[in-house]
Amino acid sequence: MSRKISIDPITRLEGHGKIEIFLDDDGAVEDCYFQIPELRGFERFVVGRPIEELPRLVTRICGVCPASHHMASAKAVDGCFGGEVAPLAVKLRRMYYNAHYIHSHIAHFYALAAPDFVLGPDADPAIRNVLGVVAKVGLEIGGAVIASRSKAQEIQRIIGGRSTQDIWCIPGGVAKGLKPEELEEIRPMVADLYEFTQFSLQLFRDIVLANPTYLDIIANGPYTLDVHNMGLVDENNAPDFYDGQVRVVDFEGTELHRYEARDYADYVAEHVEPWTYLKFPYLKQRGWKGFKEGIDSSIYCATPLARLNVADRMATPKAQEAFEEMFATIGGHPSRLLLAQHWARLVEMVQNAETLQLYCDDPEITGDQFRVIPQRVTGEGIGIVEAMRGTLTHHYTCDADAICTSANLIVGTTNNNAPIQMVTRKVAETLIQPGTDPDQGILNMIEMAFRAFDPCYSCATHSMPGEMPLRVSVRRGGEVTHEFRRGC
Amino acid sequence: MASDKLQIALYWGAACGGCDVAVLDTDAFILDVAAAADIRLWPIAVDGKYADVEAMEDGELDLTLFNGAVRNSENEHIAKLLRAKSKLLVAFGSCAHLGGIPGLANLTSREEILTAAYLANPSLERGNKTVPLAESGANGRTLTIPSFYRRVYKLDDIVPVDYYVPGCPPAFDQVKAVVQAVVGGDLPAVGSVVGASDKALCDDCTRVKSEKRIKHFYRPWQIMMDPEACLLEQGILCAGPATRSGCGARCTSSGIPCRGCYGPLPDVVDQGAKLLSAIVSVIDSQDPEEIERIVDGLPDFAGFAYRFSMPASLLQMSVRQ
Numbered sequence: 153m154s155r156k157i158s159i160d161p162i163t164r165l166e167g168h169g170k171i172e173i174f175l176d177d178d179g180a181v182e183d184c185y186f187q188i189p190e191l192r193g194f195e196r197f198v199v200g201r202p203i204e205e206l207p208r209l210v211t212r213i214c215g216v217c218p219a220s221h222h223m224a225s226a227k228a229v230d231g232c233f234g235g236e237v238a239p240l241a242v243k244l245r246r247m248y249y250n251a252h253y254i255h256s257h258i259a260h261f262y263a264l265a266a267p268d269f270v271l272g273p274d275a276d277p278a279i280r281n282v283l284g285v286v287a288k289v290g291l292e293i294g295g296a297v298i299a300s301r302s303k304a305q306e307i308q309r310i311i312g313g314r315s316t317q318d319i320w321c322i323p324g325g326v327a328k329g330l331k332p333e334e335l336e337e338i339r340p341m342v343a344d345l346y347e348f349t350q351f352s353l354q355l356f357r358d359i360v361l362a363n364p365t366y367l368d369i370i371a372n373g374p375y376t377l378d379v380h381n382m383g384l385v386d387e388n389n390a391p392d393f394y395d396g397q398v399r400v401v402d403f404e405g406t407e408l409h410r411y412e413a414r415d416y417a418d419y420v421a422e423h424v425e426p427w428t429y430l431k432f433p434y435l436k437q438r439g440w441k442g443f444k445e446g447i448d449s450s451i452y453c454a455t456p457l458a459r460l461n462v463a464d465r466m467a468t469p470k471a472q473e474a475f476e477e478m479f480a481t482i483g484g485h486p487s488r489l490l491l492a493q494h495w496a497r498l499v500e501m502v503q504n505a506e507t508l509q510l511y512c513d514d515p516e517i518t519g520d521q522f523r524v525i526p527q528r529v530t531g532e533g534i535g536i537v538e539a540m541r542g543t544l545t546h547h548y549t550c551d552a553d554a555i556c557t558s559a560n561l562i563v564g565t566t567n568n569n570a571p572i573q574m575v576t577r578k579v580a581e582t583l584i585q586p587g588t589d590p591d592q593g594i595l596n597m598i599e600m601a602f603r604a605f606d607p608c609y610s611c612a613t614h615s616m617p618g619e620m621p622l623r624v625s626v627r628r629g630g631e632v633t634h635e636f637r638r639g640c
Numbered sequence: 641m642a643s644d645k646l647q648i649a650l651y652w653g654a655a656c657g658g659c660d661v662a663v664l665d666t667d668a669f670i671l672d673v674a675a676a677a678d679i680r681l682w683p684i685a686v687d688g689k690y691a692d693v694e695a696m697e698d699g700e701l702d703l704t705l706f707n708g709a710v711r712n713s714e715n716e717h718i719a720k721l722l723r724a725k726s727k728l729l730v731a732f733g734s735c736a737h738l739g740g741i742p743g744l745a746n747l748t749s750r751e752e753i754l755t756a757a758y759l760a761n762p763s764l765e766r767g768n769k770t771v772p773l774a775e776s777g778a779n780g781r782t783l784t785i786p787s788f789y790r791r792v793y794k795l796d797d798i799v800p801v802d803y804y805v806p807g808c809p810p811a812f813d814q815v816k817a818v819v820q821a822v823v824g825g826d827l828p829a830v831g832s833v834v835g836a837s838d839k840a841l842c843d844d845c846t847r848v849k850s851e852k853r854i855k856h857f858y859r860p861w862q863i864m865m866d867p868e869a870c871l872l873e874q875g876i877l878c879a880g881p882a883t884r885s886g887c888g889a890r891c892t893s894s895g896i897p898c899r900g901c902y903g904p905l906p907d908v909v910d911q912g913a914k915l916l917s918a919i920v921s922v923i924d925s926q927d928p929e930e931i932e933r934i935v936d937g938l939p940d941f942a943g944f945a946y947r948f949s950m951p952a953s954l955l956q957m958s959v960r961q
Contacts, residue, residue: 192711202943208896320894327894427773
């Protein structure tokens with residue numbers, strides 16, 4: 153008799169989601185749906201608002217990574233006024249965004265990902281969370297994690313006035329500059345954050361790389377997909393989080409596309425399914441081919457690992473060392489090992505910390521030319537940044553009075569909707585074998601599939617413990633025959 | 641669950657996660673909360689799920705902090721469930737308090753939202769006619785997702801609320817104050833706003849104020865703003881005069897005008913109407929034509945005046961300009 157396994161609700165991701173797994177008569181996985189039940193309608197209700205208000209409206213898409221939306225929006229709005237931005241403002245925005253990246257990656261790595269590796273994928277669910285991590289690694293390290301995330305938030309507050317629900321970018325620049333005394337306040341925090349990135353890499357070596365079981369899960373588990381990679385790169389093909397060109401590289405390392413933000417609609421399109429509110433972006437020139445892997449697939453990932461996969465190198469020296477070490481360890485560049493995302497986040501953190509240091513030493517950074525007044529309304533702008541969870545696109549149009557007339561958004565995690573759908577199914581197919589009932593142990597393995605993506609459904613939930621409470625109900629003919637619970 | 645500790649839940653409806661980050665931004669204080677309380681439900685952070693809540697006795701939770709608006713059937717279901725299980729239900733943050741920025745959707749319609757998202761934008765698959773449905777079929781299966789309501793509701797449109805904590809997000813020092821008040825039993829009358837001031841934002845804003853006589857309104861992108869002077873006196877729309885303080889004036893001190901996230905002043909029913917009267921009173925003219933010219937500098941007044949409070953306004957929804 154066929155069965156359905158419902159995982160509903162999943163938590164520890166921003167918003168709500170559920171997984172429906174349908175089994176055939178033999179108990180093998182026949183169908184699997186990862187459904188997103190949310191929609192808020194930003195693309196419509198920003199229409200009619202003054203265009204300069206959008207950067208402080210769209211932050212409410214995501215209160216965990218609001219700076220990503222703030223920056224993409226600011227760039228799109230700049231475009232609506234002809235695109236001129238004070239050069240100092242670009243530096244300050246980049247500096248601010250570096251701090252935001254560090255805050256986000258610390259939160260995800262330590263609170264969401266670390267429990268699986270520090271405590272183990274099959275650890276007691278009751279302790280497989282950040283408090284369990286702190287108990288194992290000690291209060292000293294736990295305190296350093298809290299303090300470091302807090303410093304990354306504080307740097308944003310000092311530069312831009314707020315750290316959550318950013319307000320600071322306005323057309324042509326930013327609303328306030330950085331005073332010399334503020335820079336001196338930031339400088340020691342930046343030094344501490346750089347040290348913390350090195351500490352984190354060492355922790356990863358000591359705890360994950362030194363454990364053959366974990367390495368085996370990363371390298372030989374079902375967590376791989378033959379799909380392509382997307383990310384922003386600078387002119388040297390190093391990752392650029394704030395600007396640059398979008399580069400798409402297939403899983404064998406061949407460049408498929410390299411394009412400017414303004415051309416995004418020639419390269420990416422979105423497929424709609426009736427059973428989820430979240431759309432499925434794909435490579436437009438290949439057409440929608442369904443949830444199919446392979447060299448001809450039109451599916452891509454936009455994640456920390458994808459960003460490193462499309463990059464030839466890192467932009468800063470210590471990050472380059474970390475990049476080389478990572479790809480040498482996981483079997484070469486590019487990589488399809490989705491669990492290497494967690495390591496990739498640490499590599500990205502290093503580049504962000506080193507870049508922050510460079511800005512702290514920039515003699516121009518405390519200047520006062522942080523804005524230019526736009527001279528004309530040109531009516532259309534497209535801003536792309538790398539959100540922590542993927543390439544983020546904001547595309548606006550406005551009328552001659554600079555009132556928004558349309559908005560189109562392709563949000564970081566949305567890019568990964570199809571890959572998450574596919575890897576969830578793959579893990580379920582691998583672990584749910586015909587003739588056996590899935591036990592509690594598979595639940596965390598299913599979670600680990602989408603947790604690697606740090607999914608952000610309407611934004612991200614990369615803020616605290618890692619163990620996700622799940623309930624799996626096995627039904628026969630509508631009757632619940634088995635129920636497995638974890639963390640609930 | 642037998643425990644002498646305070647039993648608490650934190651939940652999000654139609655939300656962005658910013659309120660949860662505001663709680664996390666209390667840093668080490670969160671460890672004190674964890675020591676003093678059992679956190680029974682907090683999807684972003686700890687274990688616990690709907691089935692646990694359903695299994696609780698009515699009133700088993702001492703406190704629920706509910707952030708986010710009510711946008712779909714799932715939000716409504718959980719709001720009612722948590723109300724039944726909680727001795728104190730707090731509307732936490734602008735969306736639960738007043739509808740918040742998602743509440744701006746009440747200026748448009750369900751159909752327009754679905755069209756913008758799925759039927760008419762530059763990156764949709766060519767020829768797409770598919771729109772997500774509350775119930776759909778795929779390969780002979782029935783799949784369901786929550787139904788998307790015609791409008792946004794604030795929390796107390798759905799269930800009775802005991803206290804309101806304003807802010808988008810609430811300032812983290814205010815978050816601490818609210819939790820300490822609950823722990824200490826030091827709470828005002830039911831229905832009160834807590835974690836905020838009873839004065840206007842202008843009282844906390846350090847910008848230099850003089851006589852407000854506006855001859856011309858500017859949009860923030862049009863002029864270099866004086867870093868010290870009152871923004872409204874410079875002709876920049878600022879919601880400070882009609883907004884409750886308590887946020888620490890974090891926007892105006894950074895060169896950005898207030899948009900009213902802490903909600904209306906005490907005893908004010910409609911924040912936008914109050915704001916309109918405040919703005920009109922500073923226009924420096926008796927000449928109807930000149931007044932009209934000055935007011936023309938104020939595009940999208942509804943979207944400004946009700947930035948965080950459309951579902952709480954007298955209009956509530958669907959203003960056609």
